[in-house]
Amino acid sequence: MARRPLPRILSNGGAQLARSRELARTAADSATDVLQPLITIARGLRRLAAAARRRWSETPKDRRGALLFLAASVVLVVALVPYGPLLAAVVLMAAAAWQGRDRTPPAPEGPDDSQSQRLRSLYEALVPYFSLAEDPDPLYAHGGAWERAFPAYDFDDAGRFAHLVIRYPAHFTDGEAEARTRIEHLLTAKAGRGREYRFTWNEEANHLTVDVLAALPTDIAAQRFVTAPGETVLGFTDPTGVQRTLPLTHGEEKRDVPPVVWRTGVRSTEPHLLVLGQPGTGTSTLLRSIALQALHHGDLLIVDGGGTGEYACLVGRDGVLAVECGLTGALTSLEWAAAETERRLIAVNRARQEGEAPPEDARRPLWIFLDRPGAFSHLAAADGRRDPQSLLQVPLRHGRAASVTVVVAEQLDALDGLGDAVRQHTRARVVLGPATAEELTAALGAPPRTTPVDQVPPGRGYARLGTGPVHRLQVPATPDPYDDATSEAHRQAVLDLLPPRTTPADGERAPVPVEAEAVREREMESKLQELGKLDELDKLEKLDELDKLEKLERLEKLEKPAEKTSAEKEEEPAEPAPKTRRTDAEPVAVAAEAAPREAAAAAEPAAPETVAAKAVAAESS
Numbered sequence: 313m314a315r316r317p318l319p320r321i322l323s324n325g326g327a328q329l330a331r332s333r334e335l336a337r338t339a340a341d342s343a344t345d346v347l348q349p350l351i352t353i354a355r356g357l358r359r360l361a362a363a364a365r366r367r368w369s370e371t372p373k374d375r376r377g378a379l380l381f382l383a384a385s386v387v388l389v390v391a392l393v394p395y396g397p398l399l400a401a402v403v404l405m406a407a408a409a410w411q412g413r414d415r416t417p418p419a420p421e422g423p424d425d426s427q428s429q430r431l432r433s434l435y436e437a438l439v440p441y442f443s444l445a446e447d448p449d450p451l452y453a454h455g456g457a458w459e460r461a462f463p464a465y466d467f468d469d470a471g472r473f474a475h476l477v478i479r480y481p482a483h484f485t486d487g488e489a490e491a492r493t494r495i496e497h498l499l500t501a502k503a504g505r506g507r508e509y510r511f512t513w514n515e516e517a518n519h520l521t522v523d524v525l526a527a528l529p530t531d532i533a534a535q536r537f538v539t540a541p542g543e544t545v546l547g548f549t550d551p552t553g554v555q556r557t558l559p560l561t562h563g564e565e566k567r568d569v570p571p572v573v574w575r576t577g578v579r580s581t582e583p584h585l586l587v588l589g590q591p592g593t594g595t596s597t598l599l600r601s602i603a604l605q606a607l608h609h610g611d612l613l614i615v616d617g618g619g620t621g622e623y624a625c626l627v628g629r630d631g632v633l634a635v636e637c638g639l640t641g642a643l644t645s646l647e648w649a650a651a652e653t654e655r656r657l658i659a660v661n662r663a664r665q666e667g668e669a670p671p672e673d674a675r676r677p678l679w680i681f682l683d684r685p686g687a688f689s690h691l692a693a694a695d696g697r698r699d700p701q702s703l704l705q706v707p708l709r710h711g712r713a714a715s716v717t718v719v720v721a722e723q724l725d726a727l728d729g730l731g732d733a734v735r736q737h738t739r740a741r742v743v744l745g746p747a748t749a750e751e752l753t754a755a756l757g758a759p760p761r762t763t764p765v766d767q768v769p770p771g772r773g774y775a776r777l778g779t780g781p782v783h784r785l786q787v788p789a790t791p792d793p794y795d796d797a798t799s800e801a802h803r804q805a806v807l808d809l810l811p812p813r814t815t816p817a818d819g820e821r822a823p824v825p826v827e828a829e830a831v832r833e834r835e836m837e838s839k840l841q842e843l844g845k846l847d848e849l850d851k852l853e854k855l856d857e858l859d860k861l862e863k864l865e866r867l868e869k870l871e872k873p874a875e876k877t878s879a880e881k882e883e884e885p886a887e888p889a890p891k892t893r894r895t896d897a898e899p900v901a902v903a904a905e906a907a908p909r910e911a912a913a914a915a916e917p918a919a920p921e922t923v924a925a926k927a928v929a930a931e932s933s
C-alpha cells in the first residue's frame with residue numbers, strides 16, 4: 313500500500329513553527345509600539361481607579377455621604393458647563409497618561425566610585441605597555457582619561473570585572489604572542505586571579521575584549537548521550553565554543569549542554585586520541601567514559617599500565633575483548649591488535665578491488681585503550697622485552713581505514729617518553745588538570761584562548777581536535793563503580809551503561825555450592841598455615857569468601873612456576889592467542905580470556921598479573 317505523505321506541518325513542522333513563532337513575535341512587537349499610548353492611558357486609568365477606591369475605603373463612614381454629594385455636584389457642574397464633558401474627558405485622559413507613565417528609575421549612568429577606581433588603576437597599569445614617547449595624541453598616558461581607553465565594561469555583584477573592552481594604539485604589536493601574553497598576564501592579575509578569562513584580540517579594530525568565564529558544570533553524570541555512530545562525547549564546554557547542544561538528563565531535570573564531540577572512523581581527520589594529565593586528574597575516568605560509549609557500537613581492548621584496577625567493571629562485558637594489567641598480557645593483546653588491523657586492511661582492500669562493501673567484521677569499530685604505557689615501557693626495558701608502544705604503530709598508522717581507534721592516556725610529565733608514532737598520530741588531544749600555558753601549548757599544539765587556573769575540579773581540562781580551536785572541557789563523572797568513594801547515584805549511572813557479562817570475568821569462577829565452598833576454605837586455611845602465612849589470615853578475614861578462594865589460587869600459582877627451570881620456561885609456547893570476537897553473521901563467543909591468560913602465565917611465570925600490576929604501581933610511584 314502506498315504510504316501517504318505526512319501533513320506538511322509534521323514533515324517540516326520544525327522550520328515552519330520556528331518561522332511562525334518569529335512572525336508572531338514581530339507582529340506583537342509592532343503592535344506594542346503602535347498601541348503604546350493606549351496602553352499607558354489604560355494603565356493610568358487603572359491606577360486612578362485604584363487610588364479612588366483606596367480614598368473611598370479610607371474615608372470614615374459618616375463622611376462618605378458628604379463626599380458622594382461633592383462628587384455628584386462636580387459631575388452636575390461639568391455636565392452643565394458648555395463643553396464641560398469634553399473638557400473633563402481631556403483632563404481625565406491627561407491625568408491617566410501622567411499616572412500611567414513608566415516609572416522604573418533609569419539605571420545609574422557610569423560607574424560608581426569603587427568601579428571608577430578599578431578602571432583608573434587598570435588604565436594606569438596599562439600605560440607602560442601601550443604608550444609611546446613620541447605619540448602626539450597618546451591614548452594611554454599617566455593621568456590620562458580612561459574613558460577613551462575602555463569603551464565598554466561591566467562589573468559583577470562583587471564589584472569585579474565581568475566584561476571589559478580595551479582600545480589599544482595601532483602601534484602595539486598585537487601580532488606577537490609574547491606581547492599579547494604580557495598584557496593577558498597583567499589583566500589576569502588586575503582583574504582577579506582564580507577566575508578564567510577569555511581574551512579576544514580584534515587586530516583590525518585594535519580592540520581587546522576580556523570576558524570572565526563561568527565554571528563548567530561538574531554535576532553531569534555518565535549517561536547515554538544522543539550521538540550518531542562514530543561520535544564520542546569527550547565532555548562539555550562553553551556555549552560559544554561549539555554550535556551544538558546535547559539534551560541531557562540530570563535527575564528529574566532536563567537541560568541542553570554544549571558538548572565536545574570527537575568523530576572517529578574512516579572519515580575522521582583525527583582518528584586517535586591522546587589524553588594527558590597529572591595523576592588523579594581524571595584521565596582514567598575519561599577513558600572509562602569513552603569506553604562506555606564505544607561499547608554501544610564496537611569492541612574494546614583495554615591495556616592498563618596503571619595497575620589500579622580502574623577498568624575492573626568492564627572485565628568480561630559483552631564487547632570487551634580483554635582487560636590486561638600485566639606486561640605479557642599487554643604484549644599479547646597488542647600483537648593481536650596489530651595483526652587484526654592488518655587483517656582488516658587486507659579484507660577492506662580486497663572488498664574494494666572486488667567492488668563490494670567491506671565485510672562486517674572489518675567494519676565493526678575496534679577500540680584499543682592504553683592507559684599509562686610508560687609504565688609498561690619501563691618494565692619491558694628492565695626485562696629486555698619489546699616496548700608495547702611499538703606494537704601500536706600499525707593500529708595508529710592504518711587504524712582509520714580499518715576502523716581501529718587508539719586511545720592513549722599518559723601522565724603529562726611523561727609526554728617525552730611516548731613513542732613517535734603515538735605523538736604523530738594522536739591528533740585529538742586532551743589535557744586534564746592544572747597545567748601551565750607552556751605545557752598546554754606543547755601538548756595541544758596551540759595555547760588555550762583562556763587563562764589556565766591552578767585549582768580545577770577532577771575531569772576539568774582542555775581539548776583540541778586536530779587543528780581546531782582549544783576548548784575548555786569538563787568530563788562527565790564516570791567513576792569506577794567498584795570504588796568505595798563513589799556516590800550511589802554515579803555508581804548506578806555507570807552500572808546502567810555496562811553491557812551484560814557474557815564471559816566469566818578474569819579470575820571469577822562459577823558459583824560454588826556452599827558445602828564445597830566451606831571445604832575449599834578449610835583447605836585454604838591449612839595451606840596458609842603450612843606456608844607460615846598465619847598473619848595473613850587477619851587481613852583475609854576482612855575479605856569475602858570468594859576473595860579468599862581467589863587468594864588461595866594465586867598463592868598456588870606463585871608456588872608452581874618457582875619450581876620450573878628457566879630452560880623449561882623457554883620451551884613453553886609463547887605464541888599469542890588472539891582473542892578474536894567475530895562480528896559477522898555467525899557470532900562466536902569471545903574466545904575467552906583463558907587462552908591468552910594461560911599463555912601469559914606460562915611466558916611470565918614469576919610475575920602473575922596482580923604481581924605485575926603491583927610492580928608497575930611501585931615502579932611508577
Ligand SMILES: Nc1ncnc2c1ncn2[C@@H]1O[C@H](COP(=O)(O)OP(=O)(O)OP(=O)(O)O)[C@@H](O)[C@H]1O
Pocket residue numbers: 530589590591592593594595596597598618620622770771772786787788789790791792797
Ligand atoms: N569528570 C569527573 N567528575 C567527577 N569526578 C571525577 C572526574 N574525573 C575524575 N574524578 C574523580 O577523581 C579521582 C581521580 O580520577 P582518576 O582515577 O580517573 O584519575 P587518574 O588521572 O586516572 O589518576 P591515576 O593516574 O592516579 O589513576 C577519582 O576519585 C574520580 O572519581
